[in-house]
Amino acid sequence: RKEVEQDPGPFNVPEGATVAFNCTYSNSASQSFFWYRQDCRKEPKLLMSVYSSGNEDGRFTAQLNRASQYISLLIRDSKLSDSATYLCVVRYQAGTALIFGKGTTLSVSS
Amino acid sequence: SQTIHQWPATLVQPVGSPLSLECTVEGTSNPNLYWYRQAAGRGLQLLFYSVGIGQISSEVPQNLSASRPQDRQFILSSKKLLLSDSGFYLCAWRRTGDNQPQHFGDGTRLSIL
Numbered sequence: 001r002k003e004v005e006q007d008p009g010p011f012n013v014p015e016g017a018t019v020a021f022n023c024t025y026s027n028s029a030s031q032s033f034f035w036y037r038q039d040c041r042k043e044p045k046l047l048m049s050v051y052s053s054g055n056e057d058g059r060f061t062a063q064l065n066r067a068s069q070y071i072s073l074l075i076r077d078s079k080l081s082d083s084a085t086y087l088c089v090v091r092y093q094a095g096t097a098l099i100f101g102k103g104t105t106l107s108v109s110s
Numbered sequence: 111s112q113t114i115h116q117w118p119a120t121l122v123q124p125v126g127s128p129l130s131l132e133c134t135v136e137g138t139s140n141p142n143l144y145w146y147r148q149a150a151g152r153g154l155q156l157l158f159y160s161v162g163i164g165q166i167s168s169e170v171p172q173n174l175s176a177s178r179p180q181d182r183q184f185i186l187s188s189k190k191l192l193l194s195d196s197g198f199y200l201c202a203w204r205r206t207g208d209n210q211p212q213h214f215g216d217g218t219r220l221s222i223l
Contacts, residue, residue, distance in 0.1 A: 031209075032208060032209045032210075034211050041198075041219075042216075042217070043200055043215060043216055044200075045214070046211045046212075046213065049209060049211060087153075087154070089211075097142075097144055097156050097159045097169075097212075098204075098211075098212050099156075100153055100154040101153065102152065102153035103153065
């Protein structure tokens with residue numbers, strides 16, 4: 001079983017749509033969770049951390065379900081500029097590297 | 111503020127040639143440092159990470175090596191490149207601490223001919 005699994009997509013949505021991405025992780029001892037965004041041929045950039053109680057940053061909402069080992073990202077009112085690959089990221093323990101999913105591709109069209 | 115520099119941005123090398131990619135971080139001390147590779151259409155693969163000068167952990171067996179001669183310098187090397195070494199190489203840094211994210215350099219796109 002892969003450590004971090006994501007639906008690769010692509011998700012093709014119109015501007016203004018709401019879209020949700022899901023991610024599952026295999027190690028129940030995982031401690032830290034993030035969503036990164038990667039544009040084509042660019043480096044990944046931190047989008048947001050994911051906290052146990054869930055958190056929101058503008059149009060983006062992240063949720064964590066430790067019991068199900070499941071993370072989600074919700075994007076409301078999609079913009080053309082949201083088109084990118086969204087990477088689910090997990091860290092197991094202090095001092096270890098982040099483990100990246102392969103990403104979910106989002107394409108927002110006008 | 112912290113910045114990470116990675117160079118070169120692109121590199122074309124023949125099979126069997128050596129490699130040296132350099133990464134430096136500014137504005138922080140004793141960062142954790144990482145080298146990742148992203149092959150075309152694939153996810154990020156962790157190659158090496160370092161928690162301090164001279165301390166290198168290797169995640170996958172390969173013909174690449176890494177060194178950390180200074181606190182904020184991380185070097186990825188190879189004595190003889192293979193075709194399979196082509197890819198997008200990313201250096202990243204992270205502050206020590208439980209919930210600290212990683213921050214990436216701009217990456218080096220390496221093509222082996």
